[in-house]
Amino acid sequence: MEACQICRKRIAEYACDMPKFRIFTRYRETCTPHTVTCDRHICKRCSLTNGNDVHFCKICAKDLKEGFKWKSTE
Numbered sequence: 001m002e003a004c005q006i007c008r009k010r011i012a013e014y015a016c017d018m019p020k021f022r023i024f025t026r027y028r029e030t031c032t033p034h035t036v037t038c039d040r041h042i043c044k045r046c047s048l049t050n051g052n053d054v055h056f057c058k059i060c061a062k063d064l065k066e067g068f069k070w071k072s073t074e
């Protein structure tokens with residue numbers, strides 16, 4: 001089990017799904033777009049969810065626009 005990368009105390013249960021940027025990987029003749037996510041490992045307390053199995057870490061959640069309805073997973 002991995003520790004949460006924010007509080008470093010509890011066990012991480014999710015990985016942050018916040019998209020950071022898109023990269024294009026060149027593989028033979030095709031370019032595949034690939035979204036890189038924050039991927040920070042987070043525990044329940046340090047994550048926010050939209051109720052749709054998408055989890056953001058607290059740090060990314062700060063960057064979200066106000067009015068966006070995120071709730072704590074706890």
Ligand SMILES: [Zn+2]
Nearest residue numbers: 004007043046
């Ligand atoms: Zn935590």
Ligand SMILES: [Zn+2]
Nearest residue numbers: 016038057060
């Ligand atoms: Zn994040």
